[in-house]
Each structure stands twice: as structure tokens, then as C-alpha cells.
Amino acid sequence: MFVRELTKPDGRNLRLYSRHPIPPDIEAPAAAVGMPPNPHLRWHPLRGEWVGYADYRQHRAFLPSAQHNPLAPTTDPAHPTELPAGPYDVAVFDNLSPAFSLFAERPEPDPIVDTCPARGVCEVVVFTQSPAATLGSLPLWHIELLFEVWADRCADLGSLPAVKYVMPFENRGVEVGVTLHHPHGQIYAYPVVPPVPARELEQQQRYFEERGRGLLVDLVDAEILDGRRIVHASGSAAAFVPVCARYAYEVWIAPRRPAESICDLTPDERAGLAVALKTVLLKFDALWGKPFPYVMVFHQAPTDGLEHPEAHFHIELYPPYRMPGRLKYLAGSELGAGFFTADSLPELKASELRAIEVRVE
Amino acid sequence: MFVRELTKPDGRNLRLYSRHPIPPDIEAPAAAVGMPPNPHLRWHPLRGEWVGYADYRQHRAFLPSAQHNPLAPTTDPAHPTELPAGPYDVAVFDNLSPAFSLFAERPEPDPIVDTCPARGVCEVVVFTQSPAATLGSLPLWHIELLFEVWADRCADLGSLPAVKYVMPFENRGVEVGVTLHHPHGQIYAYPVVPPVPARELEQQQRYFEERGRGLLVDLVDAEILDGRRIVHASGSAAAFVPVCARYAYEVWIAPRRPAESICDLTPDERAGLAVALKTVLLKFDALWGKPFPYVMVFHQAPTDGLEHPEAHFHIELYPPYRMPGRLKYLAGSELGAGFFTADSLPELKASELRAIEVRVE
Numbered sequence: 001m002f003v004r005e006l007t008k009p010d011g012r013n014l015r016l017y018s019r020h021p022i023p024p025d026i027e028a029p030a031a032a033v034g035m036p037p038n039p040h041l042r043w044h045p046l047r048g049e050w051v052g053y054a055d056y057r058q059h060r061a062f063l064p065s066a067q068h069n070p071l072a073p074t075t076d077p078a079h080p081t082e083l084p085a086g087p088y089d090v091a092v093f094d095n096l097s098p099a100f101s102l103f104a105e106r107p108e109p110d111p112i113v114d115t116c117p118a119r120g121v122c123e124v125v126v127f128t129q130s131p132a133a134t135l136g137s138l139p140l141w142h143i144e145l146l147f148e149v150w151a152d153r154c155a156d157l158g159s160l161p162a163v164k165y166v167m168p169f170e171n172r173g174v175e176v177g178v179t180l181h182h183p184h185g186q187i188y189a190y191p192v193v194p195p196v197p198a199r200e201l202e203q204q205q206r207y208f209e210e211r212g213r214g215l216l217v218d219l220v221d222a223e224i225l226d227g228r229r230i231v232h233a234s235g236s237a238a239a240f241v242p243v244c245a246r247y248a249y250e251v252w253i254a255p256r257r258p259a260e261s262i263c264d265l266t267p268d269e270r271a272g273l274a275v276a277l278k279t280v281l282l283k284f285d286a287l288w289g290k291p292f293p294y295v296m297v298f299h300q301a302p303t304d305g306l307e308h309p310e311a312h313f314h315i316e317l318y319p320p321y322r323m324p325g326r327l328k329y330l331a332g333s334e335l336g337a338g339f340f341t342a343d344s345l346p347e348l349k350a351s352e353l354r355a356i357e358v359r360v361e
Numbered sequence: 362m363f364v365r366e367l368t369k370p371d372g373r374n375l376r377l378y379s380r381h382p383i384p385p386d387i388e389a390p391a392a393a394v395g396m397p398p399n400p401h402l403r404w405h406p407l408r409g410e411w412v413g414y415a416d417y418r419q420h421r422a423f424l425p426s427a428q429h430n431p432l433a434p435t436t437d438p439a440h441p442t443e444l445p446a447g448p449y450d451v452a453v454f455d456n457l458s459p460a461f462s463l464f465a466e467r468p469e470p471d472p473i474v475d476t477c478p479a480r481g482v483c484e485v486v487v488f489t490q491s492p493a494a495t496l497g498s499l500p501l502w503h504i505e506l507l508f509e510v511w512a513d514r515c516a517d518l519g520s521l522p523a524v525k526y527v528m529p530f531e532n533r534g535v536e537v538g539v540t541l542h543h544p545h546g547q548i549y550a551y552p553v554v555p556p557v558p559a560r561e562l563e564q565q566q567r568y569f570e571e572r573g574r575g576l577l578v579d580l581v582d583a584e585i586l587d588g589r590r591i592v593h594a595s596g597s598a599a600a601f602v603p604v605c606a607r608y609a610y611e612v613w614i615a616p617r618r619p620a621e622s623i624c625d626l627t628p629d630e631r632a633g634l635a636v637a638l639k640t641v642l643l644k645f646d647a648l649w650g651k652p653f654p655y656v657m658v659f660h661q662a663p664t665d666g667l668e669h670p671e672a673h674f675h676i677e678l679y680p681p682y683r684m685p686g687r688l689k690y691l692a693g694s695e696l697g698a699g700f701f702t703a704d705s706l707p708e709l710k711a712s713e714l715r716a717i718e719v720r721v722e
Binding site for chain 1: 400403404405406407408409410411412413414415416418460471472473474526528530531532537538547549551555556557558560561563564565568576577580583584586587604605606607656657658660677679688690691692693694696697698699700701702703704705706709
């Protein structure tokens with residue numbers, strides 16, 4: 001993998017990645033300049049968690065037309081986008097309106113709750129130069145490259161003292177609030193271990209202490225043995241609708257070996273995960289013959305300086321549709337109680353996905 | 362308050378409530394018969410929480426036309442709705458497609474995770490006979506009556522041995538997935554204390570043990586003293602955008618005294634809460650001159666047979682809009698990490714709401 005590190009005129013980082021050498025004369029274009037980010041956190045005493053405040057994000061770009069796509073390569077220097085033209089496959093740059101910033105200043109103390117600067121990093125990962133592509137439509141070598149890019153960024157961001165947890169994710173589709181259609185994901189480097197990963201790690205730690213084995217490796221093995229909810233399995237990776245799915249078409253993808261983080265994957269495991277991910281995404285789009293929206297998140301070990309033998313890198317996909325044209329809305333029970341009720345059985349949804357044949361190459 | 366308890370032909374309960382006596386000859390109509398509910402729970406080992414499965418809910422009623430409104434009083438006996446005609450103000454009945462049922466059977470054991478019958482109750486609370494009304498538009502006496510109805514149902518459902526937590530809630534607007542426009546709420550009587558109230562009670566319990574006072578009563582007093590986020594305050598109740606709001610226009614309403622549950626409220630406190638709730642809802646609708654969607658949930662002490670001096674009944678309102686026409690989508694960070702980032706400051710949103718004058722009577 002070849003990388004070229006550039007700095008935008010406003011100081012933001014830009015990294016270009018390719019399987020081939022990138023010409024040295026490529027330059028970062030001078031794209032739009034955002035409001036200076038100065039986010040802060042406030043403690044939510046009732047939930048026992050931090051909440052971020054970033055009021056300059058209110059007016060960020062919202063579904064611009066194709067000719068104003070900030071994630072396409074710059075073709076007209078008079079109208080620069082976030083990215084240069086040139087031979088590269090993937091680009092990563094600092095979000096113009098980030099929820100976290102390494103330069104956030106200490107906020108005024110609040111008389112009621114604890115506050116602190118929201119020091120962290122928000123990056124945008126542009127999956128490809130092609131605005132009409134999708135993650136699932138990329139060739140396997142390109143998705144493998146993406147796993148290397150994600151690992152590179154997670155290692156880099158995770159080494160920052162301010163950062164306690166790094167989470168790559170993708171929101172796909174207007175149904176989950178996408179504001180730019182060009183295929184891209186994001187990486188949040190959090191100043192704290194956020195509530196959901198913290199809870200998962202707590203459960204995994206207890207299991208590991210009791211049994212000396214990983215919760216997720218046992219779950220993956222059990223799902224493969226059971227077989228009813230498997231969508232794809234190989235020697236190095238598995239994709240399945242988990243027995244405890246909260247969304248109708250929820251899928252988890254994990255390496256068979258409990259790698260702690262995306263940085264610990266072997267080339268074989270990256271290749272296996274690329275096949276699994278592409279398989280699932282193509283099945284999603286083939287299911288109803290149209291682009292299938294989803295939220296995709298990567299869970300892994302925190303970067304808090306501690307050992308995490310209990311952690312097991314995995315991908316969770318939450319598609320919002322429960323049937324054609326019907327969204328699963330999160331409302332009273334889900335948002336107010338944290339209690340999910342599924343309208344379908346994971347076994348049935350997995351068999352729908354399993355039945356779809358797709359070409360993965 | 363007068364109550365008439367009826368049983369529908371399919372065995373479901375129906376209760377009619379009014380400030381005036383209800384004629385004894387009123388009968389429950391024979392509405393649609395649903396699939397026999399047999400929901401179950403599965404343990405989610407990674408999150409350490411239960412997930413409900415109720416596959417017969419997939420085909421429940423979805424935005425029927427006005428003449429097929431199942432929550433309007435029956436006018437033509439050949440086309441019965443869920444409710445009779447007659448002089449009553451509020452009606453409560455068992456949901457036709459419930460997420461929980463007292464008659465749920467023990468599911469087949471699963472080889473991977475624990476399962477159990479989803480024994481509980483789901484009720485529908487029809488706020489008024491008028492299909493075009495809204496909760497906020499009801500006169501104060503009617504909202505006070507509703508607080509009595511909610512308390513009656515919470516006491517009744519909470520006394521069931523299967524029930525560990527009772528949560529009244531309202532989803533308002535298609536933006537939060539409403540499937541019937543007639544003004545109504547729901548009550549879920551859960552077989553477990555769900556994750557969010559459990560987490561809040563844990564935080565409140567720790568605070569109470571350390572200081573001998575309630576977390577929320579201290580927070581409410583501090584918000585009133587601070588004043589910047591108060592939307593409405595009286596001697597018995599307060600409404601405010603909390604200092605740690607996760608949604609732009611999030612509002613909490615609480616009695617000033619730390620009543621453990623809605624069942625413990627005095628008539629004065631009910632009256633104060635009715636004024637606070639009506640004030641907030643009218644301000645919401647007046648904000649942009651159109652119906653303002655929200656999810657409203659009631660948090661209180663569990664009904665697990667234990668003492669809960671730490672609990673403090675309160676209402677949380679989560680409106681999904683962050684600005685006119687722009688929803689706050691829950692995506693990667695919120696759903697996958699449990700980490701919320703707000704695009705606005707609570708102080709500013711509270712001042713917008715405070716500036717709106719409404720007539721409460």
C-alpha cells in the first residue's frame with residue numbers, strides 16, 4: 001500500500017492511498033473553509049455518559065448537487081473540492097465540521113455538570129473516486145485495500161494520547177441521514193470509550209474472566225455449528241444474522257480468530273473479511289433490487305493503554321428496513337427504554353439473505 | 362374519576378374513564394381479531410440485555426384512512442372499531458399486536474442464548490374521542506384526568522408479578538413512526554427493567570447513597586437556580602431543556618418533589634405537571650407553526666418489589682427535528698457507539714422555547 005500525506009491550506013490532514021505509487025507533485029486543493037471547531041462535552045448525570053456539543057455543525061453541507069460534490073476529485077481549479085485529481089484509490093481527510101477536535105479549548109465550567117474539551121478526531125474516508133459506486137460494488141482488491149486503510153488510520157489515531165476509542169463506520173442512504181451520496185465512511189476517534197462499546201467490552205471481559213475464552217469467538221463458532229443464521233462463512237471469516245438481532249436484517253461480520261482490533265488482522269483475514277463484507281452488501285442490494293440503506297460500525301479494543309484480550313474485532317450492520325417500504329422506527333421503547341422488539345425472527349431473515357446468489361470477485 | 366371495565370369479545374381488556382359517571386349499558390365492540398400473540402425474549406450476550414421477538418407484529422395496521430380509524434368511537438355497528446360510542450373521555454385497551462403478553466408460552470430452548478416468554482402487557486391509551494385533537498390541545502382538566510388514568514394503569518400493571526417496569530409513552534408524528542394519527546399513547550409493562558431506566562436508576566442510586574438526596578431533585582433545583590434552560594416552572598413542577606440534552610429541543614418535566622412514581626403524585630402535583638406538559642407541547646407546535654413530532658417517555662421507579670428512594674418520576678421528550686426540515690438522524694455514532702453529538706446548545710434552544718407565549722387553560 002502506498003500513502004501520500006498532504007496538508008490542506010486550512011491545516012487539515014489529507015492522505016491518499018493506492019496499490020501503486022502516487023506521483024509526488026499531487027497537491028491538496030484549497031476547499032471550503034469551515035467554522036473553527038471548538039466542541040465540548042458535558043456529563044449526562046442521569047445516563048452516566050458524555051454528550052458532545054458542536055453547534056457549528058448545524059449548517060454543514062446537505063445533499064449538494066453532483067457538480068458541488070465535495071468528495072469527487074477536483075476537475076476545475078476554480079471550484080476545488082476536498083480532493084485532488086490523480087491516480088489514487090482511497091482518500092482520508094479531516095472532517096470540515098468535526099464533532100471532535102484536537103485543538104478544542106477547555107469550555108467555561110458549568111455550575112451543574114462536568115464539562116471538558118471534546119478532544120478527538122473525525123475523519124472522512126472516501127472509498128473510491130467514482131461518485132456512483134457503492135462499497136459493495138468495489139472489486140475485492142479495493143475492499144482489501146480499504147481494510148488496510150482503516151487499520152492504518154486506527155493505528156495512527158489510536159496512538160494519540162487524547163483518543164480512547166477509534167470507530168470506523170458508514171451511514172448509507174438518506175434513510176439513515178446521509179448528507180453526501182459519494183461512497184464514503186467516517187472514522188470517529190473518541191476522547192472516551194463510548195457507552196455501547198464500553199458495555200460490550202464489559203460483557204466480553206466478564207465472559208473471558210469466567211471461561212478463559214472470548215464471548216464472540218464462542219458465539220461465532222456456535223452460529224456456524226447451528227447454521228440457521230449463517231449468511232457466509234469461510235476459514236477466516238463469518239457473516240451471520242445474530243441469534244439476538246435487534247434489526248430485521250442485522251448482520252455481524254467477524255474474523256474467526258479473535259483479533260483484538262482491525263490493526264491485528266493478517267492479510268488472509270483481511271481477504272476473508274473483504275469477501276464476507278462484499279457478499280453481505282451485494283445480497284442486501286439484491287434483496288429487493290434496490291440500494292439497501294444501513295448503518296455499519298466497527299467494534300474493537302479501546303486504545304486506552306490497557307490490555308484487552310476479551311476484545312474481538314467485528315462489524316455490525318443495522319439496516320433500517322424491516323420489510324419493503326417499512327422502516328423500523330426507533331421510538332418510545334427503543335429510545336426511551338433502550339428495549340428493542342423485533343417484528344421478525346433472525347432465522348427467517350438469514351434464510352432470505354442466504355438464498356440470494358451473488359458474484360463476489 | 363369514574364372507570365368502567367369491559368372485556369372485548371376476543372378477551373382483551375377495555376377501560377373507559379371519565380370525570381362523569383359512565384352509563385352501565387355501554388359495551389365493548391367486536392373489533393378486528395389479531396394473530397394470537399406469543400412473543401419471546403432472547404438474551405443479547407454482547408450488550409447484556411434482552412431483545413423481544415414478536416413476528417406477528419410485522420403486519421399491524423399502518424396509517425389507515427379516517428373511516429378505518431380503529432381508535433375512533435364505533436358509529437356503524439357493521440364496522441366496529443376498538444372503542445364504543447358513549448360519554449367517556451379516555452379509553453385504555455390491550456394492544457391487538459402486543460410486544461408482550463401475559464399468556465406467552467415458554468419458547469423452545471435455544472442452543473446459543475437464554476430465552477424466555479415475553480410476559481408483560483402492552484396497552485393503548487386513547488387520549489380523547491376526537492381524532493383531530495392533540496395531547497397539547499386538550500383542556501387542563503382533561504390532561505389532569507390523563508395523569509390519573511396513567512397512574513391507575515401503572516398501579517394496576519405494576520402489581521402483576523410478571524411486570525418489573527411500567528412505562529407510559531407517546532410517539533407523535535410520522536417522523537417517529539406513528540402508524541395511527543388519532544391522539545393516543547401506549548403503556549409497556551415490561552418483564553424486566555429495561556436498559557435505559559436501569560442505567561438511570563443505577564446513577565440515581567449511587568448519588569442517593571453518596572449524598573442522601575435525589576440526583577434529579579438536585580438537578581431540577583440547580584436548573585431553576587441557573588435559569589438559562591427553564592421553559593416553565595411552578596411551585597410543584599418544572600420543565601426545562603436539560604444541561605445535557607441529547608436532542609436539540611429535548612425537554613424534561615418533573616415534579617419538584619421527588620415522587621417515586623406517577624402513582625405517588627398528589628392532586629396538586631398532577632395539576633402542576635398538566636400545566637407544564639401542556640405549556641411545553643403548545644410551545645413545540647407554535648415554534649414553527651406546525652405539529653412538532655416527538656417521542657415522550659415517563660421514567661419512574663421499577664415495580665420489582667424493592668424500595669426505590671432514589672427514583673424520581675419525570676417525563677422526557679425527544680423531538681427529532683434539529684432545525685426546520687432537518688431531522689437529527691441516529692446513525693453510526695448514536696446507534697453503534699451510543700454517543701450523541703448535539704448540533705446546538707441547550708441554552709439557545711431553551712431560550713427559543715421560553716420566548717414563545719402560549720395560552721394554557
